[in-house]
Amino acid sequence: MIKSILIRILSLLFIGLIFLACQKEKKIPIKMPATDLSGENMIPKPLKIIPTNNGFALDKYTAIYTSKETTGFAEIGQFLADKIKFKTNLEIPVNEEGIDSIERVIYINQSDSVALNTPESYQLYINKDSVILNSNTAEGAFRGIQTLRQLIPFNSNDTLAKHQIWVVPTGKIIDKPNFEYRGSMLDVARHFFSVSDVKKYIDLLAYYKINILHLHLSDDQGWRIEIKSWPKLTTIGGSTEVGGASGGFYTQKEYSEIVAYAAERYITIIPEIDMPGHTNAASVSYPFLNGNGKKLKLYEGTRVGFSTFNTKKDTTYKFIDDVVNEISALTPGPYFHIGGDESHVTKKADYKYFVNRVEKIIRKHGKKMIGWDDIAVADIDSTSIAQFWRSEKNAKKAVKKGMKVIISIAQKAYLDMKYDSLSKHGLNWAGHIPVDTAYIWTPDNYIEIPKESILGIEAPLWSETISDINELEYLAFPRIIGYSELSWSTEENRNWDSYKKRLANHAPFLDMMDVKYYPSTLIDWKKSKFTYSSIKKD
Numbered sequence: 001m002i003k004s005i006l007i008r009i010l011s012l013l014f015i016g017l018i019f020l021a022c023q024k025e026k027k028i029p030i031k032m033p034a035t036d037l038s039g040e041n042m043i044p045k046p047l048k049i050i051p052t053n054n055g056f057a058l059d060k061y062t063a064i065y066t067s068k069e070t071t072g073f074a075e076i077g078q079f080l081a082d083k084i085k086f087k088t089n090l091e092i093p094v095n096e097e098g099i100d101s102i103e104r105v106i107y108i109n110q111s112d113s114v115a116l117n118t119p120e121s122y123q124l125y126i127n128k129d130s131v132i133l134n135s136n137t138a139e140g141a142f143r144g145i146q147t148l149r150q151l152i153p154f155n156s157n158d159t160l161a162k163h164q165i166w167v168v169p170t171g172k173i174i175d176k177p178n179f180e181y182r183g184s185m186l187d188v189a190r191h192f193f194s195v196s197d198v199k200k201y202i203d204l205l206a207y208y209k210i211n212i213l214h215l216h217l218s219d220d221q222g223w224r225i226e227i228k229s230w231p232k233l234t235t236i237g238g239s240t241e242v243g244g245a246s247g248g249f250y251t252q253k254e255y256s257e258i259v260a261y262a263a264e265r266y267i268t269i270i271p272e273i274d275m276p277g278h279t280n281a282a283s284v285s286y287p288f289l290n291g292n293g294k295k296l297k298l299y300e301g302t303r304v305g306f307s308t309f310n311t312k313k314d315t316t317y318k319f320i321d322d323v324v325n326e327i328s329a330l331t332p333g334p335y336f337h338i339g340g341d342e343s344h345v346t347k348k349a350d351y352k353y354f355v356n357r358v359e360k361i362i363r364k365h366g367k368k369m370i371g372w373d374d375i376a377v378a379d380i381d382s383t384s385i386a387q388f389w390r391s392e393k394n395a396k397k398a399v400k401k402g403m404k405v406i407i408s409i410a411q412k413a414y415l416d417m418k419y420d421s422l423s424k425h426g427l428n429w430a431g432h433i434p435v436d437t438a439y440i441w442t443p444d445n446y447i448e449i450p451k452e453s454i455l456g457i458e459a460p461l462w463s464e465t466i467s468d469i470n471e472l473e474y475l476a477f478p479r480i481i482g483y484s485e486l487s488w489s490t491e492e493n494r495n496w497d498s499y500k501k502r503l504a505n506h507a508p509f510l511d512m513m514d515v516k517y518y519p520s521t522l523i524d525w526k527k528s529k530f531t532y533s534s535i536k537k538d
């Protein structure tokens with residue numbers, strides 16, 4: 001304890017000395033223009049913003065320092081430096097001591113302040129000569145640097161000094177999330193998406209403080225994760241996808257690479273193995289699993305509800321135990337999703353028996369079970385979680401059982417619904433979801449369940465109609481950005497008119513990241529000279 005206080009004092013002294021050194025050497029002070037923090041482009045909107053109407057000059061004389069005694073802070077400092085380099089081409093040193101030319105610092109500080117009362121809380125103090133980011137945990141620091149990234153302008157000001165300066169507006173931001181669970185789901189089963197596609201999606205989610213990526217890893221059309229004890233799942237079950245292309249799957253090494261990449265961005269991966277329905281690909285691979293009595297063949301269409309596991313055989317549960325064991329061992333997050341939706345050809349009593357028995361397997365492997373709201377009909381434990389996508393009755397049943405609910409209501413939060421009748425991709429069974437409809441609703445009280453029962457919000461992206469990253473981005477962006485605000489920002493801080501102006505200002509970021517977003521005419525998109533290729537060439 002005393003040691004850590006001493007280290008803290010020494011590091012603050014060290015920063016103080018840097019300041020003094022800078023003051024001595026400072027040549028011509030830069031006269032910063034007044035900029036207004038409240039008028040900026042932050043999504044999700046922070047809890048409190050207090051502008052002080054001055055500017056911090058991000059330039060080649062800026063350095064990043066971090067708390068060193070807490071795991072993760074130095075890496076977050078480097079992450080910020082890498083993102084600043086990508087956006088501005090500035091090389092900002094991280095935790096480098098003895099650089100004479102430094103005039104300004106960004107300090108990412110581990111703080112035990114009681115005001116930081118959730119793991120993701122942070123305070124950002126932007127002053128004329130320093131930016132101080134306080135957070136209790138590395139996770140909070142990571143969320144905070146996303147805010148700072150959004151405050152750095154795309155264009156430098158080249159008239160304030162002889163060198164380029166990116167003017168960051170000064171002020172104070174106090175922030176924390178409204179919901180602890182803020183997710184998106186990606187269906188890699190109907191169409192397979194490569195590791196690099198998933199990583200790109202993770203990078204984009206992280207920028208918007210989303211902290212969950214749920215991967216729908218199996219369905220009738222494909223099984224997408226290597227299971228060493230049941231190899232035909234991928235050699236046979238992974239060989240197809242909707243439309244007849246050759247599918248694919250993640251090796252365990254690749255899946256672990258995704259999990260690690262997400263963890264570096266403080267995103268938890270939730271694996272889903274959908275069962276007892278949506279299991280054709282598994283049953284074709286191992287026919288003893290099949291419970292619908294029909295002849296099995298690989299399936300490349302988009303119908304649902306025709307497959308089921310045999311819920312009566314012990315070998316089915318032995319198989320599930322192996323699968324859950326192997327995937328859980330690769331997944332550090334607390335959750336395992338068992339699907340459980342649309343099991344139309346499983347008898348009701350068999351379905352309940354199955355869900356109860358699988359829940360025990362999930363718990364045996366140290367995970368909390370999540371299932372689509374259909375699972376609420378079974379006699380399950382209050383620690384399991386229901387994902388409310390369709391049935392209000394089931395969602396309320398889950399709450400009665402003491403379970404938490406994730407809000408993913410299809411009419412509002414399904415990323416795979418078309419924007420309108422002219423949408424190039426998407427389905428429409430839950431209606432059209434234009435960008436304003438996606439944003440203007442209140443997940444906190446969409447149905448009458450107490451807010452304490454809502455774990456958070458997740459926007460699922462089913463992939464029947466999309467087969468590559470561009471098509472994925474067309475459906476996900478910009479709507480997922482709105483869901484980030486719906487899950488992070490409080491109801492009082494959400495407002496469509498403000499949001500749509502801020503969203504318009506995100507076009508340069510999306511262009512820079514080469515995101516093929518749907519250019520909704522509801523938004524007056526800001527034009528930008530940036531493209532991904534122009535930045536990459538630098």
Ligand code: ACM
Pocket residue numbers: 341342372389
């Ligand atoms: C679902 O959309 N079948 C959960």
